[in-house]
Amino acid sequence: MQTILFSNGNPKKLARLHLVTAFFCIAQLAVSQEAKPSAGDFRTEFDKRLAAIQIPYDEREANLIESYKNRVIQIQEKFQEAGKLDTALVLKTEIEILNESGKTGTIPNETLEPLREIFSNEIAAILAEKSEATIKLHESFIPLIDRQIKVRTKQGDIESAKQLANLIQEYQDQIRKIKNAPTKKGELQSFSILTGDDAEVLLSSTDPKNNQAVSARATASSSWKDRDVHLVCRTERLTRLEAMNPTDFWSGTETTGWIRLQWRSPVVVKEIILVNRPGESKADIWKKGRVSLNGENLMEFRDFERGSAMQIQLSKPAFLSDLKIEIVEGTQHPGLHSIEVYPQTLGK
Structure with a gap:
């Protein structure tokens, strides 16, 4: 896919320049025979350098948001001129959301999906x-502060040494x-399918x-009779699978599909929990399935049967705006009782 959103400047070069400048500036301060930089001096210099390093990235992000918005405005005008008002309204909503939050919308739209993907990937790269x-700047200050700790300790200035040690810890x-901050790309740590007492x-x-799934917009390829996707x-749900209402679930109308x-x-x-349709049965099996996060494949699984639950753990927290679970191959009417999304490992 061709990238059509661009941002100007080279923040990496600017960041490296600020890092080098910061290193020599604070190093000169630290080795001075007369100056005895305190924890406050180091902190002031660090904050000044951090602000300088972040400016090009913030500008790049703002430029990218503006580029995306302008592109959507151009497309909206074309649809409006063509009399396709429903699509034009979706695009207008996208612009309003972008102005309010700097984020994309979630209303499904074939025209917007590729643009959203490019935008999200470029924002993630900038961040x-x-x-x-930011990490490199922290790391560049630590040995300089440590050197001053040794000097202060030799001089018997234990209080200053403690303050500097606390700054290193900070x-x-x-x-x-x-x-450890959440990333856009989720990485699988483990998954397991559980039944009975384990479930x-x-x-x-x-x-x-x-459960953070309740704040999401749920859609599906199809819904069988009154088995609504929502x-x-x-x-709320019970903890014993066999006690769950066997008629309380979502399922599609085909042996394949998605939610x-x-x-x-x-x-x-x-962590994500998928609770399969209640009731013991060898029908309605997910013979093969796939889970995707933010448009990227996370994992595939097999033989997910009724009366079981699946636990999916990520290696570290991730930002999630789009969760898709596909029935690649199934029997009769595969479905789910619930989807649960949690920001931390269960039981911790």
């Missing part, structure tokens, strides 16, 4: 580069926080009132 530059904590332990370990987004959750504002996900 990743910004995080990398920067190390910030590095860990950045590295009950899983379902007892979380409270569906915290049934899967629950804030999809989309969030207007991304949520953080670390």
Whole structure:
């Protein structure tokens, strides 16, 4: 797919320049025979350099948002001129959401989907580069501060040494926080299909009132009779699979299909639970399925039967705006009782 959204400038070069400048500036301060930089001096210099490093990334993000908005405006005008008012209205809503939040909308639209994907990927790339530059700045200050700790300790200035040590700890904590921050691309850590007591332990370990699926817009390839797709987004459910109402579920009309959750504002996900249709039966089996996060394949699975639950764990939290679960191959009417999305590992 050809990229049609661009941002100007080279923030990586600017960030490296600021890092080099920061290093020499603070190093000169740290090795001075007369100056004794305090924790406050280091903090002031760090904050100044951090602001300078982040400016090009913030500008690049703002330019990208403006480029995306202008592109959508151009497309909207063409649809409006052609008299396709329904599509023009969707595009107008996209522009309004973008102006309010700087994010894309979630209303399904074939024209917008490729643009949204490009936009989301480029935003994610900018944020990743910004995080990398921020980590490097933290790392460049730590050895300089450590050198001053040794000097102060030799001089007997234990209080100043402690303050500097606390600053190093603060920067190390910030590095860990950045590295553990949610990403756009979810990476699978593990998944398992559970039944009986094992499934009950899983379902007892979380409270569906915290299920983030309820804030999503649910759609499906089809829905069989009154088995509406919105049934899967629950804030209440039993913990024993065999006690669940066997008529309370969503299913499609075919042996293949999909169900999809989309969030207007991304949520953080670390763990996903899929509860299959209640009731013991060898019919309605997901013989082969696929789970995708934000348009990218996360995992495939086989033999997901009625009366079972699936636990999916990510290696680290991820931002989630689009969750799609596909029935690649099934028997009769595969379906789901519930989809549950949680920001942390269950039971912790």
